Amino acid sequence: MGTVNLERAGNPLSLKGELLRFVFEVYRSTGGAYPALEWVDEKPSPDDFEGFRRVYGPFLEFRLGKEFDELYILRRDGEIAGTVALVYELEGRDVWWVPEEIKNEKTGLIEFFMVHPFYRGRGYGSKLLDFAVERLLSLGKTPHVVTFPHLDAYGYYLKRGFEKVMDYGGFVVLRKA
Template sequence: MRILRVEEPLKLREALIEFVFHVYQGTEGAYPALEWVEEKPSINDFKGFKKAYEPFLEFRLGKEFDELYVGKEDDLIIGTVALVYNLEDKDVWWVPGEIKGKKTGLIEFFMVDPNYKGKGYGSKLLEFAIKRLKELGKEAYVITFPELEAYSYYLKKGFEKVMDYREFVVMRYKLHPTGAGE
């Protein structure tokens, strides 16, 4: 897998909607959670998914993400990860004020194609994101839902729960994936 920075994220919007829909199907509608949608589309309703998700994705690509990366095999997107670290300038209501400082870097939009799950691609993307944030002088955080599989995954990868915030769990990277301390 090659990890590539996306210089103009909005130009990749259509491919990303299709990729995220594939993740939505593969997680039986669990991710993305679409928590703002009153009636979530079925996992076979691409039009309904696109209608609900596209405005949110456009906001994230255009105004939220500071850096976006895709993991590719051949020309196929098999994973994504975004970094958000200029938090003071953004309307990120799901981020608690206590962590909105200059040292915080969020790992967002972290997904792997369900067909590639369990093959180490997610670990490579996550390790890349943690390393990149460290290069920028930031502490790596993730904000997820406690009921998602991602929560236990992050715990295994060296993140620790910092707090509950609204319906989310805020986690900070503490350990190396091997379990050794920094």
């Protein structure tokens, strides 16, 4: 079956190269739908790693170094099978995609939630999401997700007990019920 471990990344920036390749595999498997790269005028082809690296690399570095409060990596036999990040220190942070109404000390965001396409359908997403929800609750935070309504993830979150709180620009904000 293989060894599966969930580990907290002590130095997320040290994983940038490995994570960039992982995220690119997710990007490829979704035909370029996720990550959405909504700030890019001309999105790279889902087969263009170098184009993806140029566009997404600086954003990933920002997220790893300045945005995520905690990053967890699910590994199967040493390979990244999934990721989830928590953001809960929202005050004073440049998180333009989070509505002011939920930027408070009670909000915890689940971010960077992805499963490698090879490992989908094995329960790893459920394991990561359950862990993230429990971790935020243990910190006294209310779990939230900011996503896009057109992504498959939107329906997944609803099935997993999240409820829509509001539309915000092109995003939708969900909260664990």
